[in-house]
Amino acid sequence: MSNILLVEPDKYLASLYAQALKESGYEVFQARTIERAVVLLDTNHVDVLILELQIAQHNGIELLYEMRSYEDWNAIRIIVQSTIPQHTFMPSITVKHLRVDEYLYKPKTSLFALCATVQKVLSRQHA
Amino acid sequence: MAANTTHIGQVDEGNIRLLLALAECMKTPLLKASRTAELARMTKDFTKIEDIEFVSDMGIDLIESYILSLKMQLAGDAMPLESVSLSATLHDVAHTLQKMDTSTSFDIELHIAGKYGPIMAHPKGLQTALLNIGKVLMNTHSEREGKERAILTLAARRTQRGIAAGIFTNIDGLDAKTFARARKLYGSAAQPLPQLTFESGAGIFIADSLLQSMESHLRVSHYKKLTGLAATFLPSQQLSLV
Numbered sequence: 001m002s003n004i005l006l007v008e009p010d011k012y013l014a015s016l017y018a019q020a021l022k023e024s025g026y027e028v029f030q031a032r033t034i035e036r037a038v039v040l041l042d043t044n045h046v047d048v049l050i051l052e053l054q055i056a057q058h059n060g061i062e063l064l065y066e067m068r069s070y071e072d073w074n075a076i077r078i079i080v081q082s083t084i085p086q087h088t089f090m091p092s093i094t095v096k097h098l099r100v101d102e103y104l105y106k107p108k109t110s111l112f113a114l115c116a117t118v119q120k121v122l123s124r125q126h127a
Numbered sequence: 128m129a130a131n132t133t134h135i136g137q138v139d140e141g142n143i144r145l146l147l148a149l150a151e152c153m154k155t156p157l158l159k160a161s162r163t164a165e166l167a168r169m170t171k172d173f174t175k176i177e178d179i180e181f182v183s184d185m186g187i188d189l190i191e192s193y194i195l196s197l198k199m200q201l202a203g204d205a206m207p208l209e210s211v212s213l214s215a216t217l218h219d220v221a222h223t224l225q226k227m228d229t230s231t232s233f234d235i236e237l238h239i240a241g242k243y244g245p246i247m248a249h250p251k252g253l254q255t256a257l258l259n260i261g262k263v264l265m266n267t268h269s270e271r272e273g274k275e276r277a278i279l280t281l282a283a284r285r286t287q288r289g290i291a292a293g294i295f296t297n298i299d300g301l302d303a304k305t306f307a308r309a310r311k312l313y314g315s316a317a318q319p320l321p322q323l324t325f326e327s328g329a330g331i332f333i334a335d336s337l338l339q340s341m342e343s344h345l346r347v348s349h350y351k352k353l354t355g356l357a358a359t360f361l362p363s364q365q366l367s368l369v
Contacts, residue, residue, distance in 0.1 A: 009325040011269045016162045036272050054325045056270050083154055084317055107154050111165050
């Protein structure tokens with residue numbers, strides 16, 4: 001079973017995403033803040049990180065930079081799922097630099113599409 | 128046509144920014160309703176329909192608040208301020224917020240120290256402004272992961288300039304400087320209050336607009352050890368004679 005870390009500041013949305021991912025057979029850890037995400041990354045094996053960039057206090061970009069500067073977390077696949085469209089917030093060069101596997105625009109991403117994207121990035125990992 | 132042209136001419140930059148903040152904020156309840164419906168279909172669990180009603184109503188309330196703020200601006204000097212009981216309004220707002228707290232994770236308290244006569248305000252505008260502030264502060268708590276119990280205190284007190292009323296809570300990240308910057312950023316920044324919330328905080332700026340129409344001004348304030356947003360109102364002189 002693959003482990004997913006879901007970093008989603010909205011409690012209600014987090015519960016929906018977590019339930020859909022669990023239905024698809026994944027183990028899901030949840031964090032609403034970057035601090036909590038770091039603790040969970042430190043204490044658990046994580047295969048895929050699903051990250052909202054827009055978070056109170058510390059934004060998701062800070063976590064991405066931290067993850068990519070820390071060797072132990074380099075193998076983790078990253079899916080950014082944000083209410084901010086990619087072109088207005090994170091140019092493709094940054095996506096490449098931070099090795100973001102997929103960037104999803106949250107309002108246009110169904111639960112089905114999210115689960116399918118997780119499956120897609122995991123299959124790349126195992127390829 | 129002439130009247131319409133005048134109204135469009137009155138829509139200033141502030142209103143456009145307010146509309147942008149609202150539009151940004153409306154993504155959340157619509158997204159929640161849509162994904163809840165999808166999950167209900169996926170899991171065949173139709174008890175979630177109640178959740179769709181709840182989040183949709185939250186979105187509708189925000190739109191209604193925005194419409195009221197525009198109407199009050201358009202009415203300008205023609206909008207009558209009335210004698211309003213602050214105690215009764217705060218009581219109603221506290222009751223509504225309590226009903227919204229479905230997880231019962233908040234200690235919602237009402238502190239109305241001393242006796243106040245009525246204040247001059249727009250009754251619906253005042254209630255809507257306070258409700259919006261309360262909702263944003265409640266959401267802010269749900270984004271945190273601390274074990275500290277969330278406090279929401281609705282308070283009124285007499286000041287040199289009149290009677291101040293506001294909503295206060297036990298979170299960090301809100302101060303006068305942050306709020307002044309947020310006033311400049313809302314509409315153009317996705318997160319004008321990044322220390323407070325991940326959202327656009329449209330509710331706060333709609334409340335600000337509503338209060339400005341009532342010749343009041345929203346500001347960061349402190350009550351006991353809590354921080355929050357408050358506004359000062361003039362006492363209603365005529366009824367104090369009754």
